[in-house]
Amino acid sequence: MSDSTAIAHGAEAGAHHEHPPYQRHHFETVNQQFDATNFAMWLFLLTEIMFFGGLFTAYLILRNWYYPAFVEGSHQLSIFWGTANTTVLIISSFTMAMSVWNAQMRRKSALLLCLVLTFILGLVFLGIKGIEWHEKWVKFHVPGLHYSDQTFLNPASDHEVYAEYHDKPLAPDMASKAQQYFFLYFAMTGMHALHMVIGICILGFMIVRAKAGAYTSGHVTFVENFGLYWHFVDIVWIFLFPLLYLISRHQ
Amino acid sequence: MSDSPEHEQHIVSPKVYVAILLALLTLTATTVAASYVEMYVFNAVVALAIAVIKASLVVLFFMHVKYSPRLTKLTVVSGLFVFLCLISMTLADYVSRAWGRW
Amino acid sequence: MSAVTIVSLPDQATARVPKVNFLTKENGLLSWLLTGDHKRIATLYLISITFFFFIGGALAGLIRLELLTPQSDLMAADTYNKVFSMHGLIMVFFFLVPSVPATIGNFLMPLMVGAKDLALPKINLLSWYLYIIAGAMMLYTMAAGGVDTGWTFTTPLSTHYLNTNVISAGLAVFVAGFSSIFTGLNFIVTIHKMRCPGMTWFRLPLFVWSNYAASILMVLGTPVLAITLVLIVLERTVGIGVFDPAKGGDPLLFQHLFWFYSHPAVYIMILPGMGVISEVVSTFSRKRVFGYTAVAFSSVAIAVFGFFVWAHHMFIMGISNYSALVFSLLTMLVAVPSAIKIFNWSFTLYKGSITFETPMLYAFGFMGLFTIGGMTGVFLGATGTDIHLTETYFIVAHFHFVMVGGMLMAFLAGIHFWWPKWTGRMYPEKISQLAAVVTFIGFNLTFFPQFILGTLGMPRRYAAYPPEFQVLNVFSSAGATILGVGYLLPILYLTWSLKYGEIAGDNPWQATGLEWQTQSPPLTENFAEIPIMDREAYDYEWLERQQQKEVASVG
The missing domain is CATH 1.20.5 (Single alpha-helices involved in coiled-coils or other helix-helix interfaces)
Structure with a gap:
């Protein structure tokens, strides 16, 4: 364990210990502080895995129950926008990783640039998500609020999608289950977007702090831990993208 | 330091x-x-x-x-493990329901 | 009670509570509300959960009063539903889950591992604020007319058939969940990263091990409950229908996700209590806990098995026969580590120098009642008997034996055991021994008849029952009154002891843990200097040598 490096010292030595200003009083060394907060962040991500885990479980089960409805539901998503968004998010993950590197190297302006890029890419992602959600609204595919089975009872009515997939009409019973697909689509992308929004807010805060030079004086813990969060959100999307957009393209 | x-x-x-x-x-x-x-x-x-x-x-x-460090790796693996438990044991119920009664 | 005692108090004529300690370091409300000190946060938690315990207890009193007579005459059936739902919600999420970890655990964890504080003091404070916000939402729920879903939020009942405050109750539990996640996360980090030099894993007190196991469950289980509650709230607000059979959703999916948390949750509740019992049994029999390693690993084993057994709550809900069989077998496995603990505590007692101070009396209560509660759990884990016994008072008695007879006894044992450390003063011994005995008698009188009622077939959750069950119900209600006295007494004499209790000194119990080697109440930074652990846990010979050394140097 890394705390074996913790050095026991008497009270008088402790009083005159030279600590960097960012070291909290209850840690023995900066390394211990870094290890502890880093580990805490990982544990938090563990809870996030389980948080999304519930949704993934629901998706898996209901998809198997209402397979045809889920297939036709996913045909309503645009692979173009989905791919674009995946690319945006992957690049933002890259710029985030570079932010951590720049902070470690104490390159302030490069760090700022990378953080701002990440911030912008995050907004772009949400913008594209907004376009997609808007399209769902227009097509009455927002279950609970603005919904109709029409597309699945009569796929030919939706010319664009029909031209590509030639979906067969579903029996009314099955067609009504397409809303389960959209429930989960909105729950999953919504939860993901909520995490993005939180992340973007923290990014904004970090940009202000980075301008003041808070992360380029050797204390990169915050940037590093936020990076973990951001990458995690990216990973969730890496799974959402094939599950929601891709795997049913051919069925 | x-x-x-x-x-x-x-x-x-x-x-x-x-x-x-x-x-x-x-x-x-x-x-x-x-x-x-x-x-x-x-x-x-x-x-x-x-x-x-x-x-x-x-x-x-x-x-x-x-x-x-190994601890971080272990954390990631344990998260995946519990997630897979949730999915596989829940699915086990759904799959075996189709088998009917004894 | 036995005249033999191990209590060694300083000379009361000269002894003083140390002038500088965590309670007196700073003054004013703000110094408490903005504190990062784990001991102060633990104190805040102790006050808050006691408050909620008495609300939950009052609701329990109402339930027992209503059940005094076969007709539903004290309150309407609807009101009764709300009362038992609120009782369950408050007791489970606002008392049992945070009880030992957030109070005693919070207080002791850094002291036991030899650290100045928990790894993340601000997160610790945040956790208390989340608890308070959640508590306020729960009180709002109650004021606004309550909720009558039962504590399980069962769908589609909670989403379709009720017009009570499911949303605010659900959100309250959601927030409370995050409070417990943060506590658990903090413990795990502290145990991994903050141990003092020499404190290896197998020198940790067993209390730390059991809290570690519980923390793993908190961190991995609670988020599943969170997402489930989010889906419930969305179902009620915007009409998402993942659990709605009318829209093709699956109520059983809700049950799976809910019990994936809520089964481990019962281990979150009981494991820290088991840790308390390990400490108490060792201290009052002057022996190292028998089979230390086995007890330590049995905690972890309970945590791991805890994730594989959740569907035993669903045997009568229509899960497949095959998975019921598997879950039933796995459920039996949990009995193994639990039994390991009970056997090891018993062996610790064997040939020990046992004394009968109050914490030990509570610990005996725990061991007896938890064993009964655990054994009846085996009946319920077996699919055949479960179908007969579930949804009757048998199950009510079962989980009250484990939760109240087990956990609450452990909580009170812990509070009494560490009270001198916490406040620097002793509780009055005689009256507290009386309270422990009263609690034990009251408990058995309340809940043992419910086993019989259950096997006779009295269903749970009804305000009215057939007249032939009345005798046993009267017994139960009478017992509840005695139990209530048993819980009121500690509040009174513990408050009294804050001012008038005898000065405790550093180590009134002659216990070996690191927390007893510092002043009582401890300094804000716990130890004058970072301790070095150079011995095994529960090393009473070390303690003896230490005292001889002191005598020699003073003499």
């Missing part, structure tokens, strides 16, 4: 990050392309396999797990 307090931390070179970025973008292109090929049940398998590879790349390199 040394002047580089986080000396224990492994600093990953930007070259690695660029390589991972390119790999991720390539894999994204691959998975989209693969979805246009008729592979029946394997469409889902291939798409998920690629997603797992992509996620592993992000975890190992962007999130530095490859260079992290």
